[in-house]
Amino acid sequence: MDIYFLRTPNLARFYERIAHDYELFVPKKTDAGPKIKCEHGVNLPADEYLLNRFQDVNKDEIVFNAYRSIEPVRSFFTHLKEQVCNYFNNKEIKPGKPVAVSGVKNCDLYSLKIQDFVFLDGNEPDPFYKARRESALIISGDCPAFKESCFCRAFDINPYADEGFDFNLSPIQEGYLVDAASQKAKSIAATMKDILVPATGNQLQEKADGRERAVKKLDEHLSKHKIPKKETLREIVLAGYNSKVWNEQMRTCVECGGCVFMCDTCHCFLLFDEESSASAKRMRIWDGCLYKNFTRVAGGANPLKMRYMRLRNRYLKKFDFFTANMGTQACCGCGRCIDVCPGKIDIRYILRRLHEEKHIQSI
Amino acid sequence: MKKNIYSPFEAVVEEVRQETPTIKTFVLRPAEPFVFRTGQFIELTVPGLGEAPFTPSSDPGVKDIMDVTIMNAGLVTSKLHAMNKGDKVGIRGPYGAGYPLDKFAGRDILIVGGGVGLAPLRSLLYSLFSDMDKYNKVVLRYGAKTPTDIVYKDLIPKWEKKAKVDVATTVDVADVNWRGNVGLVTNILRDAPVDVKNAVGVVCGPPVMMKFVALKFLEMGLAPADIYLSMEKNMSCGLGKCGHCRIGPFYACKDGPVFTYEQLKELNDIWD
Ligand SMILES: Cc1cc2nc3c(=O)[nH]c(=O)nc-3n(C[C@H](O)[C@H](O)[C@H](O)COP(=O)(O)OP(=O)(O)OC[C@H]3O[C@@H](n4cnc5c(N)ncnc54)[C@H](O)[C@@H]3O)c2cc1C
Numbered sequence: 001m002d003i004y005f006l007r008t009p010n011l012a013r014f015y016e017r018i019a020h021d022y023e024l025f026v027p028k029k030t031d032a033g034p035k036i037k038c039e040h041g042v043n044l045p046a047d048e049y050l051l052n053r054f055q056d057v058n059k060d061e062i063v064f065n066a067y068r069s070i071e072p073v074r075s076f077f078t079h080l081k082e083q084v085c086n087y088f089n090n091k092e093i094k095p096g097k098p099v100a101v102s103g104v105k106n107c108d109l110y111s112l113k114i115q116d117f118v119f120l121d122g123n124e125p126d127p128f129y130k131a132r133r134e135s136a137l138i139i140s141g142d143c144p145a146f147k148e149s150c151f152c153r154a155f156d157i158n159p160y161a162d163e164g165f166d167f168n169l170s171p172i173q174e175g176y177l178v179d180a181a182s183q184k185a186k187s188i189a190a191t192m193k194d195i196l197v198p199a200t201g202n203q204l205q206e207k208a209d210g211r212e213r214a215v216k217k218l219d220e221h222l223s224k225h226k227i228p229k230k231e232t233l234r235e236i237v238l239a240g241y242n243s244k245v246w247n248e249q250m251r252t253c254v255e256c257g258g259c260v261f262m263c264d265t266c267h268c269f270l271l272f273d274e275e276s277s278a279s280a281k282r283m284r285i286w287d288g289c290l291y292k293n294f295t296r297v298a299g300g301a302n303p304l305k306m307r308y309m310r311l312r313n314r315y316l317k318k319f320d321f322f323t324a325n326m327g328t329q330a331c332c333g334c335g336r337c338i339d340v341c342p343g344k345i346d347i348r349y350i351l352r353r354l355h356e357e358k359h360i361q362s363i
Numbered sequence: 364m365k366k367n368i369y370s371p372f373e374a375v376v377e378e379v380r381q382e383t384p385t386i387k388t389f390v391l392r393p394a395e396p397f398v399f400r401t402g403q404f405i406e407l408t409v410p411g412l413g414e415a416p417f418t419p420s421s422d423p424g425v426k427d428i429m430d431v432t433i434m435n436a437g438l439v440t441s442k443l444h445a446m447n448k449g450d451k452v453g454i455r456g457p458y459g460a461g462y463p464l465d466k467f468a469g470r471d472i473l474i475v476g477g478g479v480g481l482a483p484l485r486s487l488l489y490s491l492f493s494d495m496d497k498y499n500k501v502v503l504r505y506g507a508k509t510p511t512d513i514v515y516k517d518l519i520p521k522w523e524k525k526a527k528v529d530v531a532t533t534v535d536v537a538d539v540n541w542r543g544n545v546g547l548v549t550n551i552l553r554d555a556p557v558d559v560k561n562a563v564g565v566v567c568g569p570p571v572m573m574k575f576v577a578l579k580f581l582e583m584g585l586a587p588a589d590i591y592l593s594m595e596k597n598m599s600c601g602l603g604k605c606g607h608c609r610i611g612p613f614y615a616c617k618d619g620p621v622f623t624y625e626q627l628k629e630l631n632d633i634w635d
């Protein structure tokens with residue numbers, strides 16, 4: 001294992017080296033509120049982080065994000081709106097400079113597995129996703145704290161990463177432990193001997209203790225939310241097909257699409273064409289099943305014509321379809337859909353309700 | 364970068380046949396020979412406007428030209444209907460699984476079509492006709508709204524004359540010249556000359572019609588695994604990626620569009 005110690009003042013230099021070969025994105029604090037008291041009386045941080053282009057942020061604004069960013073990390077691999085072909089000429093659409101993303105968390109890495117399943121596996125891989133994914137450098141980081149909406153551990157996803165990254169940063173006294181896991185990361189690390197020194201046994205212990213503390217605090221908080229275990233998710237959404245919870249919860253949905261767009265495991269898109277003749281091009285935009293016309297067919301028939309059907313559909317897709325096809329649920333517990341929803345629709349509550357209803361019915 | 368999965372290749376409209384007031388058959392010549400299995404579908408591009416999914420209606424044995432029978436139903440299809448000989452379109456595909464012809468061998472094949480739903484079945488019929496020794500018999504039952512709405516008016520009489528082939532047509536509403544059956548297609552199913560113990564049922568048409576035909580098949584004694592349905596779903600990519608066409612644990616574009624009733628029977632609201 002290649003684990004080094006990086007002193008805090010050298011973080012900017014670490015990033016500068018990477019920015020030399022990559023289009024680098026780094027975490028910046030965009031909102032630093034006072035702590036909030038959650039519904040269970042626990043004091044929790046209200047800070048928000050965005051992943052900004054390294055060139056665009058003042059070096060003193062770069063932070064180590066204590067938990068996941070506002071934006072879903074999938075946005076670096078499929079763009080909200082992008083051109084995917086120039087029609088009949090199979091002319092190459094030039095991939096940009098490879099991206100390096102820092103501030104990635106373990107929930108995001110779980111989500112990337114879902115995105116990989118969609119865009120790399122199956123009949124034919126998506127050439128744009130594949131090119132970006134293969135060339136990217138992922139710099140993940142442990143979560144020393146969590147947000148009110150975080151519930152990764154409810155689905156056995158840890159607030160730190162063991163795999164799926166190139167570099168991983170673990171905050172310790174006076175700096176970070178830098179784990180160079182991939183070949184790519186190892187060769188970059190080899191050029192940074194001036195700022196990366198081998199980690200000591202004490203530092204490794206400090207990292208392990210930090211992780212353990214984070215897990216303990218999060219588990220304590222989540223025990224109050226009573227979120228069903230991941231093994232039961234498929235069963236409860238199928239059993240809850242006719243549950244009242246869909247109709248009750250959809251009442252405050254304004255169909256903004258926030259939940260699907262902010263979600264790191266959602267992946268749906270729509271192809272559409274722009275302009276005509278020689279300059280015609282095919283675009284791909286993110287789409288979502290909370291929108292009314294998502295499943296409408298010619299003549300106007302629509303299997304998801306009511307809002308409650310669309311809300312339910314999102315859960316069936318995540319917990320039935322993905323469990324059946326990929327063996328795991330398409331939800332990482334990042335809570336982004338909870339934070340964004342103007343209707344205060346909370347996935348933790350819906351899952352708990354489904355679980356309770358299934359439980360009571362089976363008595 | 365290797366092949367771009369979103370790029371169509373070019374095809375030229377070689378002929379346009381008016382089937383009914385709202386349905387036309389387009390004969391397309393793709394820039395390169397096009398191989399598909401019966402029941403698979405394509406994404407057809409109107410340059411600059413967009414794509415829509417269609418099932419080729421011609422003989423899969425013919426590779427240099429391909430027929431697509433299209434009902435004028437909206438944005439893309441109305442633009443297609445305005446096209447003439449020489450116009451250019453784009454094709455992606457073929458996609459989906461198609462009909463499992465191996466499983467039809469030695470069986471009575473009862474095929475039921477409604478409206479423009481006869482289009483994919485026409486390609487299935489040609490596939491069966493090209494290898495009739497393999498199958499016991501082919502029984503086709505077709506329903507249209509009125510006599511004017513019948514597609515392939517000049518082809519159906521030719522199919523009727525073939526050995527081991529039995530054809531009957533019905534219309535919901537007759538006109539003065541109509542001498543045939545009147546009523547829903549389910550009415551001319553009961554007497555279909557098939558041995559239900561050894562039959563497969565294939566249906567393609569509007570969702571309500573498929574529902575009632577599937578129920579009729581079951582009532583007649585066909586096994587759920589021997590009933591083949593063409594599921595019409597909103598589609599965008601055709602590749603199992605965009606998420607639009609989900610049916611339970613399946614994607615219609617990738618796992619279908621042809622499904623057995625056995626695959627779908629436990630799922631909720633499949634006919635909506
Ligand atoms: C596998 C498959 C095979 C088909 N084969 C045939 C055929 O052989 N002949 C035929 O006439 N019709 C066929 N259809 C139906 C045909 O695809 C629709 O009539 C067509 O998409 C309508 O497009 P539009 O732009 O004219 O309609 P609009 O209502 O204007 O559609 C606008 C958009 O809605 C979506 N959409 C609407 N209806 C459908 C639909 N049924 N399926 C998928 N997306 C839809 C599309 O994204 C489309 O761009 C088939 C559909 C499927 C799924």
Ligand code: SF4
Pocket residue numbers: 252253254255256257258259260290337340341342343344345
């Ligand atoms: S974020 Fe909330 S209001 Fe917006 S579409 Fe999703 S459920 Fe509806």
Ligand code: SF4
Pocket residue numbers: 259262263264265266330331332333334335336337338347
């Ligand atoms: S459904 Fe909500 S909690 Fe789950 S991955 Fe998506 S945004 Fe995160």
Ligand code: FES
Pocket residue numbers: 597598599600601602603604605606607608609614615616617
């Ligand atoms: S059409 Fe895109 S997943 Fe089926």
